[in-house]
Amino acid sequence: MILKGKAWKFGDGISTDLICPGRYFHLRSNLPELAHHLLEDVDPQFARMVNRGDFIVAGENFGLGSSREHAPRIIKVAGVGAVLAKSFARIFYRNAINIGLPALECNTDNIAAGDLVEVNLSEGVILNRTKGLELKARPLPPVMLKILSDGGLVAHIQKYGDFNLE
Numbered sequence: 001m002i003l004k005g006k007a008w009k010f011g012d013g014i015s016t017d018l019i020c021p022g023r024y025f026h027l028r029s030n031l032p033e034l035a036h037h038l039l040e041d042v043d044p045q046f047a048r049m050v051n052r053g054d055f056i057v058a059g060e061n062f063g064l065g066s067s068r069e070h071a072p073r074i075i076k077v078a079g080v081g082a083v084l085a086k087s088f089a090r091i092f093y094r095n096a097i098n099i100g101l102p103a104l105e106c107n108t109d110n111i112a113a114g115d116l117v118e119v120n121l122s123e124g125v126i127l128n129r130t131k132g133l134e135l136k137a138r139p140l141p142p143v144m145l146k147i148l149s150d151g152g153l154v155a156h157i158q159k160y161g162d163f164n165l166e
Helices: 021-029 033-034 070-077 090-098 144-147 155-161
Strands: 002-009 055-059 082-085 103-105 116-120 125-128 131-138
Touching: 002 070, 021 033, 033 103, 055 116, 082 116, 090 103, 090 144, 090 155, 144 155
Parallel strands: 002 055, 055 082, 082 103
Antiparallel strands: 002 116, 116 125, 125 131
16 A cells, blocks of 8 residues: 655644644534644645645644544545654544554654655555655554555445454
8 A cells, every 4th residue: 555645744742623623513524524624723724735645744642632533534534645643642543543544653853844755554664755765654553454445444344244354
């Protein structure tokens, strides 16, 4: 699974409230409309300017805060190919994988806003094409790769009738 896109850089401590502002709670049943507000308190242009396949690149503890599943869902609905961060809040990370949004832990210091990035999910290799650098991410376990390739946990269970570890 190889993904390609442009990097959108964010810092440390990006909370689920920054990803999915609580003042738009009334839109939770309209994910495409809610996605129009993705990260707007950090970068008001992001939701309008992000292209399908682009990457959110962040620092430490991405997705901290409440466990609302809407945060990774609207990232996926907006077309983001994956989130690359130094670390993730545990519940955000599991929610991301479960809804089919790749989330990779890696050192993001050598990725700048606008860099062209290529991610090999199965090998955990990130290529910064702009800077000619190869970065290593913590590889995803095979079961997580299978869930991602199936489109998320619900699609995985629908496909196999159960949780398939093979």
